Amino acid sequence: IFIHGHTHVPVIEKTQAGFYRLNPGSVSLPREDFPPSVALIENYPDQLKFKVIDIDTGETIMELED
Numbered sequence: 001i002f003i004h005g006h007t008h009v010p011v012i013e014k015t016q017a018g019f020y021r022l023n024p025g026s027v028s029l030p031r032e033d034f035p036p037s038v039a040l041i042e043n044y045p046d047q048l049k050f051k052v053i054d055i056d057t058g059e060t061i062m063e064l065e066d
Contacts, residue, residue, distance in 0.1 A: 009023060014064065020048075024037060025037035036055045047066070051063045
C-alpha cells in the first residue's frame with residue numbers, strides 16, 4: 001500500500017502490478033472540488049476495504065473493496 005497526500009486530491013486505485021495507491025485528499029486544503037476528507041483502511045481476514053470520507057458529512061466519497 002502506497003499512501004501519499006501531496007496533491008490534496010483523493011485517489012484509491014489498485015495498480016496493474018497489484019499495489020494499492022491511496023491519497024486521502026486534504027482536511028484543510030482540498031482541491032479539484034473535493035470536500036475536506038480523510039481515508040480509512042479496513043483489513044478483514046478475507047477482504048481489504050479502502051474509503052475516502054467527507055469529514056463534514058461522513059459520506060463516503062470513494063471506495064475500493066478487494
